[in-house]
Amino acid sequence: MIKQEKMAIVSQTEIAKNIFELTVTGTLVEEMNEPGQFVHVRVADSFEPLLRRPISVAKIDKEASSFTMIYRSEGRGTNLLSQKTERDTLDVLGPLGHGFPVDQAGEKAYLIGGGIGVPPLYELALQLNARGVETVHILGFESREAVFYEDKFRALGDTHIATVDGSHGTEGFVTHILNGLPHDFDTYYSCGPTPMLEAVQWAYPEKKGFLSYEQRMGCGIGACFACVCRTTKSETDYIKVCSDGPVFPAGVVIS
């Protein structure tokens, strides 16, 4: 069930350049189950900036009734969000959308993420590991200073890092790493920029895959029709990223 709640901020830390890890606590966490779902946060009590910001869920801690978001501070809204401290509360609407299906992973899964698409893969990796699924993580970043959660992913399975400028790990994109890896997995899950999702999809036409898409949103709940994508189903079919997704099986979305 979707809830709106003023959640207490537990911690906020800059974990890489302009990348913030924000943990909040409240009853809304009881509703969170699927990795890959997102929340819609209001960054100011005023109407400036006006719209909520969609932010993915990186970790759910049911025992502590808390969850963690990781976001990049790059615009007015996320800058304001990055200034919030433990003394503040955060207006959160969520959980929203449909996440990654963990029950379809098989025995081994590739988790492929780019930039700010990496965070939801962490909760996914936690849940897959808890189910006994072997996870391999292939993560792409701009540069060394933008890399985060490398050790946390390593603790959960084989982890490969690519940076665009080559300052850490393999130089280039995640696809450069994928080219050198065996196809001995059952499922892939991916989140990141749309061109990356497309490339991943082309790389594994024979595999079962799940892709998490981004699109500019208005309401976040499916009412405003802002975040639509065309689908392969028919010429007259549209899906809404916020409520039908953001995660779709590979081969469904025409981006």
Added chain:
Amino acid sequence: MMDLSVKLPGLDLKNPIMPASGCFGFGQEYAKLYDLSKLGSIMIKATTAEMRLGNPTPRVAETSSGMLNAIGLQNPGLEKVVDEQLPWLEQFDVPIIANVAGSLAEDYVEVARTISRAPNVHALELNISCPNVKQGGITFGTDPKVAQELTRMVKDVSDVPVYVKLSPNVTDVVQLAKAVEEGGADGITMINTLLGMRLDPKTGRPVIANITGGLSGPAIKPVALRMVYEVRRHTDLPIIGMGGVAEVDDVIDFLSAGANAVAVGTANFVNPFVCPELIEKLPERLHELGYESVHELTGRSHRL
């Protein structure tokens, strides 16, 4: 006991608050959050004769205290709205205002005739003011003669009262209001969005794929309020006012300017519970201001 009820042609409203068309879909999403029967009415998403896919993305962009949108009247088409959406909405005790759109006058007539016969549709809102479609929409809403004729044609076939939604993208909104009144309009809803644009400073390109979009949100409230005030000075037709309503004093302002009821648009995206919250806060605010009913306060700015 505070009287929030409002009687308008075709509409027996429990309270004067309703979600604006285009910001509430057909209610399905918000019904998961609260009981839609709390609302005064629901202005459902624009319905066209045929299904519309709408505009390419990105369709929305944020602006200072507002947003631009160019959805492009995406909707499943008349048949599906009548067969699926409206029957589903019958479970709620709330009168529906059906927003009618089209490319040609005949399209409006076809949609109006059919949708006005749905049991829970109590009024039509004639959409001659959408700025985001190439055909129809605003092209009907900027020429008084065309607006008047279309109003008349729709009135002739409609089983329920017809409210005409006016555009702010005209030099003289009063002229349009008078024109649709002469065309037989039972009421006016105003305003639709203001045509605007936003550029990406890095590329110089428009942010919205449609290049321009309709500006809404708190940024446009002063314009909307002024227009409601001006139109109220020249007509006794009921007015449903909208444009930047987000807080209870925005409701008070629109009622004071002469609106009989108030629609909430973009604020639903900021706070999906905004409509029931406004309904809950309104009695206390009216009481604080020394009024016992919505009627007492309505149009007070003209009595000063």
